[in-house]
Amino acid sequence: MHRDIDFSIEGISKIEGHASLDVKIRQDKVEEVKLSVSEDKRFYTQAVVGKNALNVPMITSRICGTCSFAHLLCAVDAVENALNIQPAEQTVVLRKLAAYGMIIRDHAMHLYMFSMPDVLNKDSILEFDAEQQKWVKDAFKVKGVGNKLSVLTGGRAVHPTNLLTGGVNSTPPPEEVKKMIEELKGIREEVARLTELFYNCTFSLKQDTRYVCSQNDDFSYIGNSIIDSEGDSIDRKDFLDHFFRVVIPYSEAVGYELEGRDYVVGALARVNLKKNKLHRETKKTLSNFLNAFPSNDIFKNNLAQAIEIMHAVDSSIEILESSDFKKQENVKPEVKDGEGIGVVEAPRGTLYYHLKIKNEVVSDANLVIPTSQNQIRMQIDVKKTIEDNIDKDKETMVKEVEKLVRAYDPCMSCATHFLHVNWL
């Protein structure tokens, strides 16, 4: 018998921010999938207009408490690009470290607290049984080390105070650096165990899409050019000519297409496209798991995140072991007017800032957020997940859809910003 089913998930749990989903099924056909962002609008792109450009990173950090480091670093990158500021080498290194701290913290939160309950068939990390308690211990240990690296480089883990346009407020003291190295070495075993768990996870959804990320010399997270799984490369200054906003037919949301096709950003895209650039120690320790890539299975995004944690740990150890941080003068802007692009690999994918600055004041701001770039494919995959489970009960459908959405690791706090573009 063919069924008509309607269901809504109000406030999907264990993701960043608020999203809801409405599904309409008629005669076993999925007629409508509406994934909507249920966040209040905060209008950051309007709010920064008229503000001094050097203060903008501190403001846009507040777009997202989860990936505040990504927003701050991307805004700094865009302002420096616009005002022709060349930061000192040491500043660049500290920013790399700050981004590694963000990756460890953010991916660990997502994997242990959001996705692992799905794998272990529990509602929450709070409900892990005696045998699973080791994961709880690992979770807070690994997250804790990411937190310490964030504090060491950024001053604190949410809305960092130490990272500025042109430089830093203070440099990590040598005794803290030493302690940090030991802490980082002390979580490698836990991260390897985490990687194995997600390698063995059998959740699967194959995609026919394109994977996109930014690249530089060493798989760090401040981007240079943009590459994709078809072998194309785009200079960062030209990205606006290639990515287009589109309205998704069966949804209220707006997404992005790259030259007329949907695409996916994030850890999966990065490991797919750059796995040869992972840290040599990471490659050595995780060699058994790297054969999973390249992959077109979105659930492998979680495995890619675990690998990225190890890469961030190993890269940070190497930087810190050879570091000799010294107090340096911050670099001042050379000009007062300009237009700049910032590109950062946020935990969830490539983040772009496009700022126009006149007399040191922002006159126009445009942000392209990872979650909105994944929006089109995420909707297609939600639809497919429901179709694959069309003969199951509603609860199973809801559960499977939530699992899928979590695999993408969407961030709805960030995603509110694309909506304002949609409706104007």
Place this chain on the structure above:
Amino acid sequence: MFSFAGCEGCVIEFVEMLNDNYEKWKNLIDFRYAKILKGNNDLKNLDVAFIEGAIASEKDVERIKEIRGNCKKLVAIGTCATTGQPAGQRNFFNEEQKNEVAPLVEKFHQLPKVLSVKEVVKVDFEVPGCPMIDEKFIEVLNSLLKEFNVT
């Protein structure tokens, strides 16, 4: 833990605090509603509700009243909840900016002015900071544990 208009940084800060405090808190606190931690959430008969974010929409007003009706004590955490800012920066927009966002404010049933939590319901404690200051949060939490005789 409930989130309204904001960046969720205070809840993230709380999740960061769990790194060092989970072992202690798991025996003292029954997490009844925390979407960042669990799927099955229940807001009935809470002892304490922690609120992050500002009150920005008509729906938010209804929701915060519902929460207030279901908790004995209510704590506003972070500057969005305690002052309405920076989530409510549209309150300070000039005419041109206001006109630009007006269609959205209307379409999404947003309030004409973004409010702090205490402008809508009674607040028992406030934890300031953007994100909230850890020490202050722990201070408030400890005084609440004492008040509810949790040891």
